Amino acid sequence: MSVAQEPASVTAAGPQFADLTADLAARLPGLRGSLTANASLADLTWFRVGGPAQVLFLPADADDLAYFLAGLPAEVPVTVIGLGSNLIVRDGGVPGVVIRLGRGFTDIEVEGLRITAGAGVPDVKVARAAADAGIAGFSFLRGIPGAIGGALRMNGGAYGGETRDVLVRAEAVTRAGEKVSFSNAGMGFTYRHCGVPEDVIFTRAVFEGRTGDAAVIAAEMAKITESREATQPIKSRTGGSTFKNPPGTSAWKLVDAAGCRGLTIGRAQVSELHTNFLINLGGATAAEIEGLGEEVRRRVKAASGVTLDWEIKRIGLPLAGAPAGH
The missing domain is CATH 3.30.465.10 (Uridine Diphospho-n-acetylenolpyruvylglucosamine Reductase; domain 3)
Structure with missing residues (x-):
């Protein structure tokens, strides 16, 4: 099975991958869960950003998940997402299969x-x-x-x-x-x-x-x-705590001391209320949110010598021509 390493095209609706669902359905006739090609992942994340999943699989239950994985070709990458709270999906989308555990x-x-x-x-x-x-x-x-x-x-x-x-x-x-x-x-x-x-x-x-x-x-x-x-911007489009707390201190204190409170790139902003939260002000891209996080890491490193580690998980591909995070 040929899995895209990048979107096959970029349309007005965003990046689009080659459709693998028919091939997967043929390989797995006993599958009870749903397969969707080029499913929007932005709709499933708290940041509300990012490209599509090449295939989104919603297994019916643990047995269905086991059946699917046993029959899925080994070369097809698999990514798992939950409620999408601590997650940035990059703008180019996610190749392979994205699995989301739902009602089962x-x-x-x-x-x-x-x-x-x-x-x-x-x-x-x-x-x-x-x-x-x-x-x-x-x-x-x-x-x-x-x-x-x-x-x-x-x-x-x-x-x-x-x-x-x-x-x-x-x-x-x-x-x-x-x-x-x-x-x-x-x-x-x-x-x-x-x-x-x-x-x-x-x-x-x-x-x-x-x-x-x-x-x-x-x-x-x-x-x-x-x-x-x-103390937290829970009513905003955010991803929860952005960085892990380094030993002996809090990430927000380092971010604040580095002068990053309210820092903005495009439509992405470091929260004024809690500096370990990034916010989509409305219309931000994943690249802007991730790029803002990387700029915060750079400034904190310069100010304190501490390298902050991401707590938010970042998945997928950058959109062609857009800067990638680290």
Whole structure:
């Protein structure tokens, strides 16, 4: 199967790739999920920018995902996205297959102090389920604007808690279509990172908290909600925290000290409210947002000697003629 390394054309509607869906459907007659050629990814990201997926696949469930990956030619690249919160899709789009886990991955089960959640469940829904059941230890998830799959991949954390604090095990499917499971120790968690190979797709997780008071937990979550609304531009088109916090300091402090508060490139801006957030003011391109992030990194390095690492994931190709980020 021939996979485009760049869009076949650029039309008024944006870049367009060669259509692989008919070939994939023929190879995989038992497929139950949906395949869409040149699907808009901007519509699926919080920044609302970026080019299309050559193929967007929405698997019906974990079995469907395993079947698809087992039959997908090895040379076809696979990219996984969640709720699109911590994500920049570059303007040239994403070649190969982009997989998004939807309805078949949104179940939540509570049994005792354990919560089982599909990878497509928003983090906040798990936090609420725990609060309703009087299970402590999950309030931090209220502060993460993503889904469980992303929390597993990035050891998502906020407000003093991290995914590794409550995870028992994660279930996944390999690029070869094999179902596997990882214990907490097997995840290789570090700060905003897990050691599981990038081509492994998480499908479900089992968590365990501790006995708590529902009223106290609800108060904790309300405090987190109030803090987010007061200190973060959550009503703007943003991607959440842009850079990881370097050891011993906060990324926003370094960005602020480098004079980047309110810095603008095109229609992309460093938030005036929280300098570790980038904002699409309306009509920004992915190149402008990523370029702004790179300019912030350059200025912080010059001012403090610290190299900021991206927390936001950036995928896809730059549009021909546009500058690429690093």
